[in-house]
Amino acid sequence: MSTPGPERVPQSVKVDKTSGQGKPPVSAAKKAAGRGPSGKTPAGKGGGKGRKPVTPVKVAGSRPWGPIxxxxxxxxxxxxxxxxxxxxxxxxxRGWEDKVADIAGVTNYREQKNAAIDARDHKEGPQQYVTSPPVGGAHNSAWQNCMGDVYDQPIANEHAVHSLEHGAVWVTYKQGLPADQVEVLKQKVQGKEYTLMSPYPGLDKNVSVQVWGYQFKTDDVNDSKIDQFIQDTRLVSSMEPGAACSSGNTSTGPLAPAGAPGAAGSGS
Amino acid sequence: MSVTTDPGAAATVAAPGGDTPARGSRPWPVVAALILGLLLGVAAGLLIPRFTHPGNDSAEAGFLRDMSTHHAQAVEMSMLAHANSTNPRIVTLSGDIALTQHGQIGYMQAWLRDWDLSPTGTQPAMAWMPDSAGSVVNGLMPGMATPEQLDSLRKASGNALDVQFLTLMRAHHLGGIHMAQEAIELSDDENIDWLAQTMVSGQQSELALIDSLLKQTQGS
The missing domain is CATH 1.20.5 (Single alpha-helices involved in coiled-coils or other helix-helix interfaces)
Structure with missing residues (x-):
């Protein structure tokens, strides 16, 4: 068994090479070169370097495919x-804040870190606000009912700011805006909880919509950015997730004198 | 036990023999595996949420948003009755409705948030229901009270308050039950079906109570 094997295959070439005789290796190399293009054989390389053809065959056989x-x-x-x-x-x-930031003309008061706007204390009596309409700050313990309520008279800032804290969008318009334009705004609010709407005396634009810490102003009631703003901020802007818009104050006009806390809600 | 250890042992025995000679020519398969894995991961990240969660325009999302709105008004009416009624049975019923439905709003909002969906939809109310055309009046879904009715309820007291509350809540429940039944029909999401089913059964049993209380209060 062992005797015929080695003599037939590469080993015979190896023997010739090491023996130093010229002819047999050359003829072997020529044959290998002739066969080369049609099919690769170890003999092709073997002609030049005797030992190498043996090594790859050995590795391929023992490579541990399982662990690999x-x-x-x-x-x-x-x-x-x-x-x-x-x-x-x-x-x-990418949250709602990024979406609001994409709306041109929106002012982000949250990033200003203004203590007067960030304040969330409950205080009785009239409060001073740094923006008009306000977008945050200390407020009354009673919130304005914001179940899509449409108020035809101005409401107290102190109640409305508390609604903003609960996640409501407050739509305000310049007092005296033509009725047909008010009607357009009303369609965006009515029946939609976490929204409320009221006229705002002395507003510098026809419309201002605000949530806690964000505000958008425009002169055009048909501006699609109003809808975008409501869409992107309603509910998610809440500082108290889960807080309700019902059970709030429903009366209009300036804040009731201090000492008559909240609860005007269920009154006429 | 022995079945799992055997291949493991075989693998560790085989490993040292093969590692040394091939180490030099290894980087490409590893790099290829890294890149392939990364691509697979990103692809899975993109696709898995879409397969497992209802989308933005799904009936599920529409139901959660609209039922949140619908529930919110039930909470509003119930809190008015709870605060102003002098009938202990109305106070109890309205408190029960307010707490239950406010809690259910929490479930619905949490699921929307969990699915990375906005609580506010771009579609009009009830658009997820196939036969809903014309059912929304002035932004109000079926069964919902008008601003005038709410205003009247706010000002009412005594027996008139009780009757108004029961009448409005009866209509409200009927509208709500219809929406919940439609959601069960349209959705095969486990959470949606479970919650909608509890709404149907809960509100149906409350309807029976409302009817008996209505008889009582209208009779008195």
Whole structure:
């Protein structure tokens, strides 16, 4: 068995090469070169370097495919988890704040870190606000009912700011705006909880819509950015998720004198 | 036990023999595996939420948004009755309705948030229901009280308050039950079906109570 094997295959070439004789290796190399293009054989390289053709054959035979496959799957899963984590983190970071920031003309008061606007204390009696209409700050313990309520008279800032804290969008318009334009605004509010609407004396634009910490002003009641603003901020702007818009004050006019706390809600 | 250890042992035995010679030519398969894994991960991240969560225009999302609005008005009416009624049975019923429905709003809002969906939809109210055309009047869904009716309820007292509350809540429940039944029909989401089913059964049993209380209060 062992005697005919080695003499037929590469080993015979190896013997010739090491023996130092010129002819046999050359003829072998020529044959190999001739066969080369049609099919690769170890003999092609073997003509030049005797030992190398043996090595690749040996490795291919003993490569541990099992562990490699296991390691590959583990790496794949690990990288997949990381990739998903990165993706989820990036995607999750785009919240409603980013959407509002895309609306041209919106003022972001939250990023200004103004203590007078960020204040959330409950205080009785009239309060001073730094913006008109206000977008935040200390407010009355009673909120203005904001179940899509449309008030035809100005309401107290101190109640409305509390509604903003609960996640309501407050639509205000310049007092004296033509009725047909008021009607357009009314359609955006009526029947929609977490919205309220009222005229606002001395407003510098025809319309101002605000949530806690954000405001958008325009002269055009048909401006689609009003709808966009309501769409992107209603409810999600709440400083107290889950807080209600019902059970609020429903009377209009300036704040009731201090000492008569809240509860004007159920009165006429 | 022995079945799992055997291949593991075989693998560890085989590993040292193969590792050394091939180490030099290894980087490309590893890099390829990393890139492939990354792509698979991103793809899975993109696709899995869409397969497992209802989308922005789904009946599920529409139901959660609209039922939140519908419930919010029930809470409003119930809190008025709870605060102003002098009939202990009305005070109890209205408190029960307000707390239950406010709690259910929490469930519905949480699911929308969990699904990365806005609590405010871009579609008009009731658009998720196929036969809803014309059912929304002045932004109010079926069964909802008008601003005038709410105003009247706010000002009412005594027996008139009780009768108005029961009458409005009766209509409100009928509208709500219809919406919940439609959601069960349209959705096969487990959460939606579960919550909508509890709304149907809960409000139906409350309707029976409302009817008996109406008889009592109107008779007195």
């Amino acid at each position: 496959a296991v390691a590959g799957v583990v790496v794949l899963i690990a990288v997949g988890i990381i990739g998903y984590g990165v993706f989820a983190a990036v995607k999750g970071s």
